[in-house]
Amino acid sequence: MRSIAFLVTFILLYAVSDGQDHRISNTERLAFPTYRDSVRRAFRLNGFDQPPASPVRAAAEWEEIDALVIAWTGFPDILREIVRGAQTECRVLIVCTDSTLVKNNLQSNGVPLTNVEYVVAPFNTIWCRDYGPWNVYDERNDSLYLIDWIYNRPRPKDDTVNTSLERYTSLPMYRTITIPWDLVHTGGNFMVDGMGTAFSSKLILDENPTHSEAEIDTILQRFMGIDRYVLMDKLPYDQIHHIDMHMKLLDEETLLVGEYPSGIADGPQIEQNLAYVLSNYASPWGDPYRVVRIPMPPDAMGVFPNTGGDYRTYTNAVFVNRTVLLPFYDTQYDTTALRIWQEALPGYRIVGIDCNDIIPSLGAIHCITKEIASQDPLYIAHQRIRDQPVGGSGYAVDAIIRHRSGIASATVWYRTDTLQPWLAATMNLAIPSNNTWSCTIPPQAGGSLVRYYIEATSNSGKQSTRPLPAPDAYWSFNVGITTDLVAAQSSPGFTLFPNPASGICLFGTELAVAETVLIRIIDLTGRVVDEQTVQIPTGPAYWELPIGGLTSGMYTVLAEWASGSQARKLVINR
Numbered sequence: 001m002r003s004i005a006f007l008v009t010f011i012l013l014y015a016v017s018d019g020q021d022h023r024i025s026n027t028e029r030l031a032f033p034t035y036r037d038s039v040r041r042a043f044r045l046n047g048f049d050q051p052p053a054s055p056v057r058a059a060a061e062w063e064e065i066d067a068l069v070i071a072w073t074g075f076p077d078i079l080r081e082i083v084r085g086a087q088t089e090c091r092v093l094i095v096c097t098d099s100t101l102v103k104n105n106l107q108s109n110g111v112p113l114t115n116v117e118y119v120v121a122p123f124n125t126i127w128c129r130d131y132g133p134w135n136v137y138d139e140r141n142d143s144l145y146l147i148d149w150i151y152n153r154p155r156p157k158d159d160t161v162n163t164s165l166e167r168y169t170s171l172p173m174y175r176t177i178t179i180p181w182d183l184v185h186t187g188g189n190f191m192v193d194g195m196g197t198a199f200s201s202k203l204i205l206d207e208n209p210t211h212s213e214a215e216i217d218t219i220l221q222r223f224m225g226i227d228r229y230v231l232m233d234k235l236p237y238d239q240i241h242h243i244d245m246h247m248k249l250l251d252e253e254t255l256l257v258g259e260y261p262s263g264i265a266d267g268p269q270i271e272q273n274l275a276y277v278l279s280n281y282a283s284p285w286g287d288p289y290r291v292v293r294i295p296m297p298p299d300a301m302g303v304f305p306n307t308g309g310d311y312r313t314y315t316n317a318v319f320v321n322r323t324v325l326l327p328f329y330d331t332q333y334d335t336t337a338l339r340i341w342q343e344a345l346p347g348y349r350i351v352g353i354d355c356n357d358i359i360p361s362l363g364a365i366h367c368i369t370k371e372i373a374s375q376d377p378l379y380i381a382h383q384r385i386r387d388q389p390v391g392g393s394g395y396a397v398d399a400i401i402r403h404r405s406g407i408a409s410a411t412v413w414y415r416t417d418t419l420q421p422w423l424a425a426t427m428n429l430a431i432p433s434n435n436t437w438s439c440t441i442p443p444q445a446g447g448s449l450v451r452y453y454i455e456a457t458s459n460s461g462k463q464s465t466r467p468l469p470a471p472d473a474y475w476s477f478n479v480g481i482t483t484d485l486v487a488a489q490s491s492p493g494f495t496l497f498p499n500p501a502s503g504i505c506l507f508g509t510e511l512a513v514a515e516t517v518l519i520r521i522i523d524l525t526g527r528v529v530d531e532q533t534v535q536i537p538t539g540p541a542y543w544e545l546p547i548g549g550l551t552s553g554m555y556t557v558l559a560e561w562a563s564g565s566q567a568r569k570l571v572i573n574r
Contacts, residue, residue: 022127022240022362028154035154036184049178051222052145056136058224059373060194061319062251064468065090067117067372068320069165071128072096075358075368076105079126082325082369085351087115089321093168093372095119095128095161121164124155127363129244130186131158132370133165133173136224137377142404144375147223148175149185152207169372176223183219184208188242188367193252195284195381196227199277201234203241230281232273235266237305244366246270248315250292250344252381253283254524258296258315259551265296265306271552271573285383290524292344293551297333300356316355316364317341318371322469324348327355327364343525347473378403378458380466385441385452387478387526387556387567394440395450395477397425399466402435403458410437413471414452416444422471427454446480446565449526476526480565493566494559496545500571507543507557514538515561521545521570522556529555547572 024032068086070079072094083092083106092115096102099118106113130153133146146169148162166173176183184207191199198220208216213231220226234241246258246266257274260267274291283289294314296304303309314337317326326341328334334352341350355364382399397412410427430438437456444450453470457463467473495508507519514537521530530546545557550572558567 022367024153032152032154035156036150048172048174049181050174051181052136052138052174055139056145056223056225057139057194057196058147058192058198058226059135059137059371059377060192060249060252061371062249062468063194063379064321064374064377064464065319065371066374067091067093067169068318069093069095069119069128069132069370069372070368071123071126071161072102073123074126078353078355078358078365079368080106080109080111081351081353082365083116084111085323085325085353086320087112089323091115091117093117093119093165095121095123095164097122119164119168121161122157123161124158125153126358126368127158127188128161128370129188129363129367130242131155131161132187133162133372134187134190134224135371135373136174137373139225142377142379142402144171144373144377146171146173146372148173148177149183150177152184152186165372171372171375174223176219180215181219181223183211183216183223186242187370188240188244188363191243191247191249192224192226193249193284194379195252196225197230197281197284198224198226198228199230199232199243199247199249201241201243202231203234204231228281230277232276233269235269237266238311240362242367244316245311245313245362246296246315248317248366251384253285253287253383254290254292254344256292256294256315256344258313259293260296260304265304265309267296283383284381287383287386288554291553292340292524293553294337294340295333295551297329299359300330310359311362312359313364314341316366318366318369320371322349322473324350325365325369326350326352327359328352329354329356329359343527345467345473346476347467347469347471349469376404376462378456378462378464380454380456380464382454382466382475384475385450385477388480390446390480392443394442396438396440397427397452397454398430398436398438399427399454400435401427401437401454401456403456403460403462405458405460405462407435407437408457408459410454410456412439412441412452412454414441414450416448416450418451444479448479449476450479451476478522478526480560494557494568496557496568496570499568500573501547502573505545505547505570505572507545507559509536509541509543511536511538511541518560519543519545520558520560521547521550522558524554545570 131151136145151159189200248256297312298304299310305311312329379402412425413422415422425439427437427439451474453474454466497506518533520528555570557570
């Protein structure tokens with residue numbers, strides 16, 4: 001009787017799950033408990049159902065990958081542009097039922113078949129981000145393993161794609177399918193920083209009612225090396241509750257967060273979640289997270305999700321080595337999103353892809369792609385240098401650099417003039433126990449913008465850089481800006497009121513002599529968003545800063561006098 005009931009459930013799900021809706025249907029919702037408990041037993045699975053024997057590290061999305069996975073169905077125009085944008089960076093593995101059909105579509109639309117491979121296998125839907133495998137590295141030797149969760153949709157063919165990928169790649173697969181390690185999860189609701197921190201919405205708690213939060217933490221720690229799991233409240237208008245619809249990690253210490261107009265749609269809950277994260281968690285380096293805001297635009301009719309509009313988002317992008325594939329919708333909004341991405345990740349190739357057809361189904365580019373990480377990783381992690389005061393003995397650069405064969409050399413390349421060649425600072429192994437390499441960039445003149453990147457070579461001869469597209473990509477910091485804690489003693493000083501600010505913010509001083517003051521407002525990417533020179537009289541004086549066009553977030557206000565300079569942080573909350 002049990003096998004008959006299971007067969008009926010399986011046939012019913014087969015009939016309803018071949019569509020492309022990202023939502024879980026009522027029929028699927030009712031069938032899921034039976035599916036979760038029974039459907040796995042119906043498949044012959046290879047792999048392991050126990051955690052890896054050694055500690056592992058989940059790879060971040062910006063790390064090097066060998067392949068990008070897509071499932072060919074439903075939206076061929078979008079999938080074709082993903083192939084076009086990704087094939088110069090890595091192999092593209094296309095899960096499909098008819099490779100000839102895919103080849104003909106690509107070739108007839110001018111997409112070469114270079115770096116394109118076909119995994120002929122059954123599947124239900126396009127949403128491979130959610131059911132595809134995760135990448136972890138064995139901490140002993142950087143061997144690559146794949147991780148397979150129980151998919152949070154009762155779609156049997158989707159849930160076996162990972163078995164097909166396991167066979168195709170010959171990579172070991174670890175599965176969270178047996179008690180006490182069983183875990184239901186979805187890829188769009190999980191982001192990792194490569195250093196043991198992960199983010200999700202609290203949907204993960206709803207999907208695992210038989211596990212406590214502590215038990216979920218343990219499963220993710222054992223299978224994926226997650227030591228810190230940040231859970232945020234679900235958003236009221238995001239019907240799938242996947243965090244990739246409104247946020248993204250750009251690196252270990254930078255959050256890209258969507259922003260609605262004040263009081264609109266999921267805006268209030270996003271702001272509450274962001275405030276919760278910033279108040280309770282720091283980056284892996286112990287500093288506050290950097291936050292980059294990006295608009296959440298209305299749909300073609302000017303409607304937002306709270307009144308039935310499409311859930312347009314610019315955070316649902318994917319890293320493909322030196323390229324980012326970014327959803328596009330409408331030029332008037334796309335240009336702003338493109339600028340924000342370019343300023344946040346200078347040197348990356350940003351490729352826009354029209355996602356108007358797919359976004360009504362509650363997903364975009366990130367939702368329909370999945371990575372297979374590099375099998376020969378050269379890992380580099382670095383806390384970027386923040387703005388520095390004038391003087392001192394230079395600027396320390398520390399980075400965790402490792403490769404299974406060991407590191408032969410590491411170099412920091414830097415310059416202040418883009419017309420001049422890069423200069424080298426040789427790094428040395430400072431802390432062997434955790435593979436920390438260090439060097440010092442020599443002191444630079446006040447007013448300099450220092451650009452730099454890290455290059456390393458392994459004993460086996462592999463070379464890599466961080467950021468990955470360097471030297472086109474780089475980090476940067478200003479020289480001549482002092483923080484509140486170490487303000488220049490000769491500076492007259494200033495205050496900001498109110499701070500945080502929403503409508504207006506006053507720049508206040510009390511000078512002994514009149515001064516000409518250069519005031520700059522700088523965002524977290526280092527971009528000067530406003531600059532003005534003002535004449536400030538003696539005595540108490542106030543100057544209204546032009547913050548009306550600035551979005552919520554953290555900024556630096558830098559004031560420069562003839563006698564010195566000072567910087568203060570300004571928080572804007574809309």
